[in-house]
Amino acid sequence: MTDLFTKFDDLIKTREDLLSTGVTDPFNLVMEKVLSPTVAICNGRETILLGTYNYMGMTFDPDVIQAGKDALDNFGSGTTGSRVLNGTYAGHKACEEALRDFYDMDGAMVFSTGYLANLGVISTLAGKDDYIILDIDSHASIYDGCAMGNANVIPFRHNDIEALEKRLKRLPEDAGKLVILEGVYSMLGDVAPLDKMVPLAKKYGAMVLVDEAHSMGFIGENGRGVCEAQGVIDDVDFIIGTFSKSVGTVGGFCVSNHPKFEILRLVSRPYVFTASLPPSVVATAATSIGKLKHAKAKRDHLWENSKRLHGGLKKLGFQLGTEDPQSAIIAVIMPDLEKGAAMWEALLNEGLYVNLARPPATPANMTLLRCSLCALHSDEQVGEILGMFERAGRATGCID
Amino acid sequence: MTDRADVKGRIFGLIDQFNKKGIEVSEETRFAQDLEWDSLTVLDFVAEVEDEFDILITMNQQAEIENVGQLVDAVAGMVK
């Protein structure tokens, strides 16, 4: 018998080597208690959270929590069925209405996760003879959607406008074409030049899908994302998003003005062949989305936090993923996995949680400490965070 | 007219630019194992090949190509 696990031997070894240095396993942290969107108890210690996607701090919002409790009481704990059979409740419809209102678009479809939204839309729209042109640093769910649909996939260099145009130019004129971009790329926290790329895609007759997972609620005048901030939202055919970040619960969605959009409900397998979200989840999502619409003050504070942390880390001598702050994600580039894990542990001992990211999730084989801010981090917390980075950085030799 | 020999010569020229380790290249040379190219190098190299011949090589096609000879065949097929 061939052991099917043999293919993982290299990875198992890398992990064992890392853990044998005595470092805490960065991929096995448990939050024992969660006190607020920015503070939890980890290993018995109060820890500031700087590695969640809780950008707008909605997880403990009293209205959101009340909506979830009411839905649990009135609709039960789960739907036990697919959206197209017995799994569409009033709450799912209300949630889609909240999305249409938030984005000012005609169509909205709620999926069970953002991963499934990408899978369900991309694989269904782009089939065997169609072309998908995407940024090489696209999220795994985008690649998996491409593979599932069996389309011809053509990647281009990250955020490279010229590379995109060269490829668009060479496509057969009458072929179906879908250009896939992200608003904010989650590894380095950099923003795409959508104001240049979206018009280019249109010029060459391609439809455009933008994944705004990391910008919803925060970027753009109304929090609709980078395509709103850069003034091209009207030319984007599909926006994909998730409830697992700014919205503060779980779920995914696609919004669109396409007149035939609704047919996707019948033909998208990741929509049809999985159970719909529990009533409490769609109720919390709808309430949160409604509040995000009017969260201008929070957006402003999150920008202030991001700018201050970015500037402060840069001044301490850390190498960052972007020259200037572009989103609520600030990536600190580590020389290698070992140093990265040591720094991660030193920060945890200081009482700070950040995300350790390593290949293959990261571009160019980088090891990153990814910090993501929350609109509810106080000014004092940002000050504390900078102090922790300074001490941990010195102790591990990451800065001098 | 582009024949296989011409395609081969031009592709060997492009490989040279990315062959930082100076590994000897034949039609049997494999990109990942022998030239030890990472995914970013592969992306840039493929872009060079695409520009040189004004073609598109999809990820699906790339997955089928392991060595230099296979790339020459694929490109020669496309520029016919």
Ligand SMILES: Cc1ncc(COP(=O)(O)O)c(C=O)c1O
């Ligand atoms: C760009 C992007 N798209 C999609 C997803 C998937 O979202 P979800 O967590 O809802 O599955 C994520 C989150 O990991 C993401 O970063």
